Amino acid sequence: RQESARLTCAVEQAADGIVITDTSGNIQYVNPAFTKITGYSRKEAIGQNPRLLKSGKHDPKYYKNLWETIRSGNVWHGELINRRKNGTFYPEEMTIAPVQDAGGATTNYIAIKQDVTERKRVEEALHRTEELYRNLFEGIGDAVFVHSIGEDSLPGRFLEVNDVGCEHLGYTRQEILRLSPRDINDPETLKHALPLLPCLRTEKFVLFETTHIAKDGRRIPVEIKTRMIEFEGRPAVMGIVRDISERKRAESAIRESEEKYRRLLANLPDVAWTIDTHGNIPYISPNAEIVFGYTYEEMCRGGKELWLELMHPDDRPRVLELISALFSENRPLSVEYRVRRKDGKWIWIHARALRTFQSEGVSYADGVLSDITVRKHDEQALAESERRYRHLFERNLAGIFRVAPDGRYLDCNETCARTLGYESREEFLQHRAAEMFLDPADLQAAVSLILDQKSITDLECRLRRKDGSTAYALENVNLVENECGQPYVIEGTFIDITKRKRAEEALRASEGRFRSLVENSADIIFLLDGTGAFLYIGPSTPRVLGYSENEMTGRNVFDLMHPDHIEATRRILDRAVEIPGIPRGGECLYLHKSGGWRWYEFTCQSLLNEPDVATVVVNARDMTDRKRTAEELAEAKDSAE
Numbered sequence: 001r002q003e004s005a006r007l008t009c010a011v012e013q014a015a016d017g018i019v020i021t022d023t024s025g026n027i028q029y030v031n032p033a034f035t036k037i038t039g040y041s042r043k044e045a046i047g048q049n050p051r052l053l054k055s056g057k058h059d060p061k062y063y064k065n066l067w068e069t070i071r072s073g074n075v076w077h078g079e080l081i082n083r084r085k086n087g088t089f090y091p092e093e094m095t096i097a098p099v100q101d102a103g104g105a106t107t108n109y110i111a112i113k114q115d116v117t118e119r120k121r122v123e124e125a126l127h128r129t130e131e132l133y134r135n136l137f138e139g140i141g142d143a144v145f146v147h148s149i150g151e152d153s154l155p156g157r158f159l160e161v162n163d164v165g166c167e168h169l170g171y172t173r174q175e176i177l178r179l180s181p182r183d184i185n186d187p188e189t190l191k192h193a194l195p196l197l198p199c200l201r202t203e204k205f206v207l208f209e210t211t212h213i214a215k216d217g218r219r220i221p222v223e224i225k226t227r228m229i230e231f232e233g234r235p236a237v238m239g240i241v242r243d244i245s246e247r248k249r250a251e252s253a254i255r256e257s258e259e260k261y262r263r264l265l266a267n268l269p270d271v272a273w274t275i276d277t278h279g280n281i282p283y284i285s286p287n288a289e290i291v292f293g294y295t296y297e298e299m300c301r302g303g304k305e306l307w308l309e310l311m312h313p314d315d316r317p318r319v320l321e322l323i324s325a326l327f328s329e330n331r332p333l334s335v336e337y338r339v340r341r342k343d344g345k346w347i348w349i350h351a352r353a354l355r356t357f358q359s360e361g362v363s364y365a366d367g368v369l370s371d372i373t374v375r376k377h378d379e380q381a382l383a384e385s386e387r388r389y390r391h392l393f394e395r396n397l398a399g400i401f402r403v404a405p406d407g408r409y410l411d412c413n414e415t416c417a418r419t420l421g422y423e424s425r426e427e428f429l430q431h432r433a434a435e436m437f438l439d440p441a442d443l444q445a446a447v448s449l450i451l452d453q454k455s456i457t458d459l460e461c462r463l464r465r466k467d468g469s470t471a472y473a474l475e476n477v478n479l480v481e482n483e484c485g486q487p488y489v490i491e492g493t494f495i496d497i498t499k500r501k502r503a504e505e506a507l508r509a510s511e512g513r514f515r516s517l518v519e520n521s522a523d524i525i526f527l528l529d530g531t532g533a534f535l536y537i538g539p540s541t542p543r544v545l546g547y548s549e550n551e552m553t554g555r556n557v558f559d560l561m562h563p564d565h566i567e568a569t570r571r572i573l574d575r576a577v578e579i580p581g582i583p584r585g586g587e588c589l590y591l592h593k594s595g596g597w598r599w600y601e602f603t604c605q606s607l608l609n610e611p612d613v614a615t616v617v618v619n620a621r622d623m624t625d626r627k628r629t630a631e632e633l634a635e636a637k638d639s640a641e
Helices: 002-011 032-036 058-073 116-123 130-141 165-171 185-199 243-266 286-294 296-310 316-328 372-397 416-418 441-453 498-506 508-521 542-544 562-579 624-640
Strands: 016-023 026-031 077-082 087-098 108-116 142-148 155-161 205-214 219-231 232-244 271-276 333-340 344-360 360-370 399-403 409-412 454-463 470-481 487-496 523-528 533-535 584-591 597-606 616-622
Touching: 032 108, 032 316, 032 409, 058 077, 058 087, 058 399, 087 116, 108 416, 130 454, 142 165, 142 219, 165 232, 185 205, 185 219, 205 562, 219 243, 271 286, 271 344, 286 296, 316 333, 316 344, 316 360, 344 372, 441 454, 441 470, 470 498, 523 542, 562 584, 562 597, 562 616, 597 624
Parallel strands: none
Antiparallel strands: 016 026, 016 108, 077 087, 087 108, 142 155, 142 232, 205 219, 219 232, 271 360, 333 344, 344 360, 399 409, 399 487, 454 470, 470 487, 523 533, 523 616, 584 597, 597 616
């Protein structure tokens, strides 16, 4: 049915009327030429039976013979007197051929119809006027040949031919009159036509197809309508020859188009399927074997029972309920569920279908089945990742917050709320950022700095706790912009440094030394996951490596490592992950933002087994100068020796 629908595109412009029916004779498609011949529009014809054209001029045996021919898998050729929509009768020539699937089963019938009213009128004029011969030979558009009948009842020499016949074969009239039908017909096709000659004595005419061979060797498929006539007092055979090259090309195009769509269905990643009211699957495309492991034959043979067996028991009731709604409520089917492959592996599929047609009281729906196993696994992995990072968010020792540009808090963790004296995050989220800053000027300065720099690290703020007391916080803040470059959300973390600030006030004398020690530390601190991805970038990173936190975020620790040191360092990291709690150390070259390679010694220790942390802690120190000094000493020693 789907293939028949597609094939209509190949025959829309055919000159002959073309009708496609199902095996019960119900019309599924007509082309514009059919409407021109019969007066019935496509909308009026589809769903009807061709008997709407029945004129009552033929007895039941005629139609019985027609149906017996096509149901036996053969092509039926013949003429009919049919009735147009306006009630007038017209004669037509019709060829009906069965359309068979790859297994040889007939799925449709295709009829090629030609209104032969004009030709009939000419043929009837042959009996009414003495000018028959002249009108036939000079006015008809088809080639006309007249040949004798030999004593052996085989075709004899040509007796007459019209100008069209001469042009058809490329011979002069005199050349053709020296030939016989055996000289211009393909021997193989003529062999099938010769047994029809005796029928001319009992039949009004005989219609058959053969292949003519022109003078220049061209092979021309033709349809010949022959009848017995009396020519110059002797029995003869007159044949009206029609060049059916275009029709043959159209039929070939139909076959090629059908095969193209068969191949297309076979090579699509999705599986095409048809399901009926009872849950049976009368059709499934051959590429089902790639997805489910079962061959097309196994799927068809197993039917509904196999399909139900393959469904996951937990999904089966839900799927069956939705399939029932597809037919009872005409609700489009779209459902994801698990199916067991032939090899025992469970996969996820997305089944979609729309109710499309009804036959013999049974409704059918067509659709596609898509393997979404990879997508499902990705979604599960994403959900797990979000769960893990949410856990880290909620359990982090630092306060974490998200705030809208208008000052509304969008989210925070419990640490954020407790640090500022609130009993829960829900209570904290009822307030705005302006309420948390002790001095409004500090808020304005922070906002200006964020809008200007987009990212701020180690920003000290004075905040107001719920009880009104002052809390000192050290914040790292990032501005997230939308696709238009406008501020979307401000995200940040902070730690409570109130005690430190109190200690700084008590130890003001040593403030300079302490600040110098912290700000000029040569050490770098990273927090990684088990694969080496950065989870946290220490504040000294920009100074020591030259990269900002934004430049490092989302990267892997191995991205900037010298290729010669990646394998050894990965083994150290893997060993640390394998046995948590034990520091592991090493050395490696790392790419500085300036473009140079610098030596770093590092230690890493896995805390992945601690749920509240779940990271690998890395401390690194630039040892390039020490390395260089050691190399110079070694060179000097070698020179001295």
